[in-house]
Amino acid sequence: MERAEPQLIQRRLYDFELLYVVKGELQAEVGEKSLTVLPGSLLYLPSLLPHRLILREEASLIGIHYDYFGELSLTGDEEIIVDEGNVRQSRFCREPDYAIIGGLQSRHVLPVDSQCVRLMEQIVKEFHVRSEGYELACRGLLLQLFAHLLRTPDKPVRLQPHARKYERAIARIVRSIEACCAEEWSRARLGRELNVHEDYACRLFKEITGQSWSKYVQQVRHQEAKRLLRMSELKVEMVGRQVGYEDQHYFNRIFTKWEGVSPGNYRRMAETL
Structure with missing residues (x-):
């Protein structure tokens, strides 16, 4: 194709x-x-x-x-x-x-971190739903976003020569995670993919992408879980499995940590939009 x-x-x-x-x-x-x-x-x-x-x-x-x-x-x-x-x-x-x-x-x-992403998503939702007072809500959320960005350490990425040769490989791994986030994406696998020790692999990933390995994998899975909760009729347990979490309780805990609400409540909120 x-x-x-x-x-x-x-x-x-x-x-x-x-x-x-x-x-x-x-x-x-x-x-x-x-x-x-x-x-x-x-x-x-x-x-x-x-x-x-x-x-x-x-x-x-x-x-x-x-x-x-x-x-x-x-x-x-x-x-x-x-x-x-x-x-x-x-x-x-x-x-x-x-x-x-x-x-x-x-x-x-x-x-940026998940808090910035949540604020942006809330702004988009307010703008499209346009409930009474939405313009004020968008302005308030935008101010929160600016405040959060101001508190984000401003550390320009200056890759060391030893890290530059791994940029293409890490970009390939990022695409693979996005395509198949349900697969086993452990620290050990990252090390195997880069052919280096897993601790060094995680440091390289953080240096090149600005995000920790575990948080990035969780973030990709979280975004896909939200999409499935909004767009499919899969049970919450099956959504968790589709994004790589076999344990439903662990999926609920991780989702709530990222979103602030449980997967079930998120789906109910999305259905009201």
Whole structure:
């Protein structure tokens, strides 16, 4: 079977956008910077600055558009994406002088944790459901997201020469986890895949992706579990098995740790949307 051609998006924005990579890989050019955004990382796209995005078929993203000072009232894509044949300079949103979102303004890419992902998902849900007071709720959640990003240590990734030769192998492993998260993804397997000791393999994975091995595997399984709970009629126990947890109690505990609610309650909440 032939693979689909990557989707190329080239544009400028009147507002700002945060893109979180759930799975797959995103290639981006922001201004003069060329960036590779791996799963678990956030891409910051500012107003005015040209950017190019290359999306592959398997890529899955969470995106939110926003402005800092309530300058736009969004009704459609034409309100946020610049028509280069009819540029309205007065619509470009202002960026604060201070580093309101930590390292993103200077680096554009930042590894983030599950709390950031949950806040982004809540913003998306509020925007699409549009219950009374949703705009206020979105603003409040966005402020929480900014506060959390400000508290995220700003440590640019500078790979040592010994780690660079493992980048391709780890990218391949990441794709394999996303494709078959139910498989046994232990520290020992990571070591075998990289042909190094498991402790060293875990350090390499953290250095290259910015995430610990165990948290990354849990994150991929958690996202797939949420998808199955929303989109399928599988029993909760079977959902757990589909994402790699044979023990239902352990699945319930891990899911609740990540989401704040049990799998059953998450499904019931999703059914009300």
